[in-house]
Structures are given as structure tokens and as C-alpha cells.
Amino acid sequence: MPELPEVETIARQLSLVLKKQKLVDLTIHDSKLRVFSSETLRNKQLLQVKRSGKEVLLVFADDLYLRIHLRMTGRLVWIAGRKRIDSSSILLRKGSTDLRPKSIRAEFFFNNGTLFFEDVRRFGTFKLDFESIQGNWIDPTTEQFTVEVLTKLVENSKQQIKTWLLRQDKLVGIGNIYASEILFRSGVHPHRSAGSLKKEEIKNVHSATKYILHKAIKLNGTTFSDYRDSEGETGAFQKFLAVYNREDEKCRRCKNKVICIRQGQRSTYFCARCQE
DNA sequence: ATTATATCCTGATCGC
DNA sequence: TGCGATCAGGATATAA
Numbered sequence: 382m383p384e385l386p387e388v389e390t391i392a393r394q395l396s397l398v399l400k401k402q403k404l405v406d407l408t409i410h411d412s413k414l415r416v417f418s419s420e421t422l423r424n425k426q427l428l429q430v431k432r433s434g435k436e437v438l439l440v441f442a443d444d445l446y447l448r449i450h451l452r453m454t455g456r457l458v459w460i461a462g463r464k465r466i467d468s469s470s471i472l473l474r475k476g477s478t479d480l481r482p483k484s485i486r487a488e489f490f491f492n493n494g495t496l497f498f499e500d501v502r503r504f505g506t507f508k509l510d511f512e513s514i515q516g517n518w519i520d521p522t523t524e525q526f527t528v529e530v531l532t533k534l535v536e537n538s539k540q541q542i543k544t545w546l547l548r549q550d551k552l553v554g555i556g557n558i559y560a561s562e563i564l565f566r567s568g569v570h571p572h573r574s575a576g577s578l579k580k581e582e583i584k585n586v587h588s589a590t591k592y593i594l595h596k597a598i599k600l601n602g603t604t605f606s607d608y609r610d611s612e613g614e615t616g617a618f619q620k621f622l623a624v625y626n627r628e629d630e631k632c633r634r635c636k637n638k639v640i641c642i643r644q645g646q647r648s649t650y651f652c653a654r655c656q657e
Numbered sequence: 658a659t660t661a662t663a664t665c666c667t668g669a670t671c672g673c
Numbered sequence: 674t675g676c677g678a679t680c681a682g683g684a685t686a687t688a689a
Contacts, residue, residue, distance in 0.1 A: 384682055413665095435683080452683045454667080484667085502666045504683065540660075549684075556682050605682060606669090625682095645661070648680090 383451045385435060385522070385554030386597035387608050387616065391457050392432040394611040395496070398459055399427050402491045404441070409507075411486035414498075417509040421445065427491070434516060434553035446510040449498065454484075455505035459611045461494040479613045501607065518553040521590050522598075526552075528587045535575040535583065542578065542586075543571035543649050554594070558603055558625045561650045563589045565624045570656045571642070571649045596621065624650040 383391070404425050409415050426442040437457060439447040449457065458480055480499060487498040487507070498505070519525050519534070534551045535542075546552070546560040555563065564571050566589035569582050578586065602608060602616030605626060609615060623633050628641040632652040641648050 387682070450683080452665095453681065500666095501668070502681085502683095504666065506684095538659090544660090547683085558682055603682070608682065646663090647683095 384556035
């Protein structure tokens, strides 16, 4: 579900409310997520909340790093309040928070509120690290991401550029929605092999990536169906999608029909006239 | 060493 | 109304 802009939104919002709070208790309902002892984190101080690739990173005192990957339908929803609320009483949901009690997989009770991890499809993962580990990838929102670096990364790759953009070992953070959007903005056909891109095209992919991701972050991400931020609110970037989920609709640039193809069992949307 | 495919899950939607 | 097939912001283990 969430790609870089969505995870960035959640991490930023949680950072505001959770920084320096104490994790009083936690309950993990889904056994798939019980990959560490609750005792390890109980009563630990949360120092900060960050994004690492597509993961939300909760940094606790004593060098404890909880990595939460939301995968397709994971949500982290914050409900402020001193009183402990659990998944049964959340049925009395209030305000705009759109929690699905059935899908609550874990609850983190802080002294100023509760953080719910909700995940319909149960693809989300927890991992507890005892040191700060940074992947060997480039984050496209950092200054490390330059045209030269991108050129090096795609060099010699025979993989189709759409599928290449989805890999997380080179460039981290792009998912199925933004991959289509980036290629449309770049004017590059999704079938093109990554290594065959010309200088100009790499430049376009580079600037389109930065533009799209930054704009999506500014708009709190894209809500296509499940995505909600930590306050249970939808994103707003879906209003600006040029091709994703717009099959048979008119291309916003040339009025041709947007088409949808399958690449590695994922749909890719593009305009055959605008993307050579 | 890369690259396709199958798999993990639940729920919504569509065609018959 | 019901039922099966298909699809969904992801990533990985396995096969080719």
C-alpha cells in the first residue's frame, strides 16, 4: 500500500506526537508479528520516529529500533488520550479515524495515547534491530540522488524500466502508483529496458521522480483505497494522478486513451502517444 | 547473476 | 442471492 510519500507522511505525523514519550505497554494480537518479546520494549522511551525506505522506524532508548513495514494494507493510527483504549473499545470510534477493529494486529500504549497497527491483509512486518542499520540503497528524496547516481544505477540493466523502478535494492521508496506516474511525466515507455535509457531520458526520470515524490509528500500521499495517515485521514495526491487507475480515460496531455498493461503481475498505466 | 513465477492474506467487485 | 474468478500503494523465496 504505502509508498515513500505515504510512509513519510505517517512518520512525520507520529514524530510530532510520539517523540520522547514512553511506551507503557504493548499488545501484539497477530502471532506473525510476534518476532520479539514485548518485554524488550516495555517502558522504553521513544526517542524519535523516522522513515527508512518504505518502513516506519521507531527509535527507542538503549539502541532499540523497531522497523514497521506496512506492505499493502498496513496502517498506523494514532489516538491521543491518557486513557488506555483497546481494540474492543475502539468500536466506539470517534472523529474521522477510520479504524477497522477486526484488522487491528497490534497496539502500542504510550503515556499520551495509543498507536494502533491495523492491517487487513496481514502482509505487514515488524523487525527489531539492536543497532541502526541503513540499507545499501539511495533514497530519492535525499541529495545523494543525482542524475549521475541514477545513471550509474540503471547502467547495463536489461530490466524493463517500470519493474526496475519497483526494486528496493537500488532506489528505495517507489511503488506501483508512483512508478507509472514518474514514467508518464518522463515521457518514457514502461517497456524500455533501464540500461537503454538515453542521457536525456535519465535526466527526465530523475527530475520527474523528485517532482512527483515531493508533491505527493506535500499532499500527504495518495489514497487509492486503503491508505490513511496516522490521523485516519486520506491523502490528496490522487487528484493529480495522470495515468494510474485511469484506464480508458483521456490522457490529460494528448487526449488519447490511457492504457493498462501487466508487467510482472502488476498493472502499469501509461499513454502510448506521450511515452515513446 | 539476473529475471519470471508463486506465495503470503483478506475483502471488494464483477460477470454469470 | 450466490459463487467463483480476479484484483489490490509489497516483497521474498524459489525456479528457470
